[in-house]
Amino acid sequence: MAKHKIVVCDHIHQKGLDLLAKEADIELLNASSVPKSELLPLLQDADIAITRSSTDVDSAFLEATKKIRAVVRAGVGVDNVDIDGCSRKGIVVMNVPTANTIAAVELTLAHMLSACRNFPGANDQLKNARLWKREDWYGTELKDKKLGVIGFGNIGSRVALRAKAFEMNVIAYDPYIKPSKATDLGIAYTSNFDDILACDMITIHTPKNKETINLIGKEEIAKMKDGVILINCARGNLYNEEALYEGLQSGKIRWAGLDVFNKEPATNNPLLDLPNVYVTPHIGANTLESQEKIAIQAAEAAIEAARGSNYPNALNLPIKESELPLFVKPYLELVQKMGFFATQANKAPIHSFKIIAEGEISQYIDSLSTFGLVGALNASLGDKVNYVNAPYVATERGIELKSESKSAQGGYKNKITVKLTTEKDIMTLSGTVFDENVQRIVEINGFGLDIEPKGRMILFKNTDVPGVIGMIGTTLAKHQINIADFRLGRNNHNQALAVIIVDDDVKKEVIEELRAIKACLGIENVVL
Numbered sequence: 001m002a003k004h005k006i007v008v009c010d011h012i013h014q015k016g017l018d019l020l021a022k023e024a025d026i027e028l029l030n031a032s033s034v035p036k037s038e039l040l041p042l043l044q045d046a047d048i049a050i051t052r053s054s055t056d057v058d059s060a061f062l063e064a065t066k067k068i069r070a071v072v073r074a075g076v077g078v079d080n081v082d083i084d085g086c087s088r089k090g091i092v093v094m095n096v097p098t099a100n101t102i103a104a105v106e107l108t109l110a111h112m113l114s115a116c117r118n119f120p121g122a123n124d125q126l127k128n129a130r131l132w133k134r135e136d137w138y139g140t141e142l143k144d145k146k147l148g149v150i151g152f153g154n155i156g157s158r159v160a161l162r163a164k165a166f167e168m169n170v171i172a173y174d175p176y177i178k179p180s181k182a183t184d185l186g187i188a189y190t191s192n193f194d195d196i197l198a199c200d201m202i203t204i205h206t207p208k209n210k211e212t213i214n215l216i217g218k219e220e221i222a223k224m225k226d227g228v229i230l231i232n233c234a235r236g237n238l239y240n241e242e243a244l245y246e247g248l249q250s251g252k253i254r255w256a257g258l259d260v261f262n263k264e265p266a267t268n269n270p271l272l273d274l275p276n277v278y279v280t281p282h283i284g285a286n287t288l289e290s291q292e293k294i295a296i297q298a299a300e301a302a303i304e305a306a307r308g309s310n311y312p313n314a315l316n317l318p319i320k321e322s323e324l325p326l327f328v329k330p331y332l333e334l335v336q337k338m339g340f341f342a343t344q345a346n347k348a349p350i351h352s353f354k355i356i357a358e359g360e361i362s363q364y365i366d367s368l369s370t371f372g373l374v375g376a377l378n379a380s381l382g383d384k385v386n387y388v389n390a391p392y393v394a395t396e397r398g399i400e401l402k403s404e405s406k407s408a409q410g411g412y413k414n415k416i417t418v419k420l421t422t423e424k425d426i427m428t429l430s431g432t433v434f435d436e437n438v439q440r441i442v443e444i445n446g447f448g449l450d451i452e453p454k455g456r457m458i459l460f461k462n463t464d465v466p467g468v469i470g471m472i473g474t475t476l477a478k479h480q481i482n483i484a485d486f487r488l489g490r491n492n493h494n495q496a497l498a499v500i501i502v503d504d505d506v507k508k509e510v511i512e513e514l515r516a517i518k519a520c521l522g523i524e525n526v527v528l
């Protein structure tokens with residue numbers, strides 16, 4: 001029996017090596033101590049490589065590997081992996097994203113406790129200044145305080161459970177989960193962000209994406225309780241750093257505990273100058289246990305990939321572009337944007353997701369479904385969802401996946417439709433590609449339109465009466481928001497849908513002001 005060759009390029013925990021060594025159909029080459037200048041020839045006949053940050057998966061690496069099928073990054077970050085290059089060569093790139101969950105959860109608790117008891121300050125004073133001033137260190141207790149948890153996934157949900165053990169009153173905010181995910185654990189759920197802003201302590205555990213960057217800014221901090229404590233062990237810039245600085249300086253925010261920063265390494269970050277900020281240098285994943293779990297999960301993934309049975313946590317779609325007809329790629333791009341559009345415009349737990357493809361493009365219905373689904377899940381899960389795991393992630397979340405192929409109808413050579421059914425509503429969105437790559441959304445919920453899927457958009461549905469466009473224009477002008485384009489569709493029920501493309505960010509207060517226009521039947525904000 002020919003063995004599958006797995007090359008371990010960087011140091012991993014012994015437990016991972018032991019797993020690889022005991023499989024009869026695997027030939028293990030542990031090259032972690034080989035100088036990097038001598039590594040590439042060893043990869044020539046490798047089937048799988050396991051790497052960490054010391055091995056760049058770059059053009060030289062890809063050139064050297066002749067038959068490699070997958071690269072497993074033992075860890076999360078893939079900054080030094082040329083994912084596009086791998087995709088072009090049909091190589092799957094995988095990482096190990098959840099091995100560090102507990103490590104990040106416990107660091108969050110450490111920050112919460114440190115902030116309450118000024119622990120690092122007391123430690124510093126005694127050790128460095130040799131002062132015994134107990135009166136300087138009166139803290140507060142977690143018990144009976146209200147904790148707001150933003151993002152109730154792997155980490156957020158576990159932080160919430162542990163906070164409950166401290167007898168905190170925990171409330172979760174995550175528009176992409178079923179509320180029962182929290183309430184079944186005895187944790188309150190809210191869909192109103194203001195309930196979170198009213199907490200004594202707030203911790204955030206969302207991915208970093210367009211929607212979550214600056215999720216907490218100046219306005220949100222202004223609404224918070226005086227003396228609030230903020231924790232971030234997720235990703236930098238979910239709290240706007242300037243607003244955080246101002247809030248901490250004025251005393252509005254009592255303490256902030258931060259493991260992550262907008263730019264890392266953060267050795268020059270102005271936040272470090274403030275006495276009421278406690279920091280750690282992005283060590284959320286740094287426990288011995290998580291290193292062991294990473295090695296075991298990387299080894300397991302490598303074995304499965306070597307056998308071709310599974311590619312867990314694959315980050316790319318290993319389709320050789322040369323094998324894809326030229327006209328397909330823009331449709332894949334378009335359907336992914338449409339999925340992302342639909343979930344932003346209909347923000348609620350998803351029940352089902354359907355793609356309908358008409359015309360020649362319908363031969364690629366499976367790929368269209370996958371790309372559409374990646375777009376749809378991306379709004380809530382960010383980088384965690386990819387072209388390989390999207391269907392599994394959807395099924396795990398109880399989302400029904402459907403697809404339909406048809407011949408060309410209604411004047412378009414090719415057309416794709418996304419139908420998203422959520423707890424709140426049903427949304428349909430159709431699109432097509434003109435010429436070679438002119439992507440357009442041509443229908444939203446039965447309203448015929450012609451929209452380039454790009455930029456910041458406001459969707460405004462209204463009773464079709466005179467004067468509405470003027471009122472929208474006046475409201476936006478009042479807030480210094482420039483309209484770049486205005487597209488209008490009407491139906492037979494005396495209703496209109498305007499898609500207003502704007503140059504500037506649209507704050508919540510603007511949306512609320514537009515919602516207050518009498519003829520308004522619904523309003524959503526979408527950023528592509």
Ligand code: NAD
Binds near residue numbers: 098
């Ligand atoms: P997860 O995908 O399991 O959970 C993220 C949750 O955020 C999901 O339930 C999602 O629905 C929710 N969410 C998405 N957008 C939201 C929004 N706008 N408002 C509220 N909720 C929203 O991810 P996880 O494994 O729990 O990781 C959470 C974060 O922690 C990620 O950013 C991850 O990169 C980070 N992390 C940091 C470290 C570290 O070293 N500090 C270690 C591990 C993970």
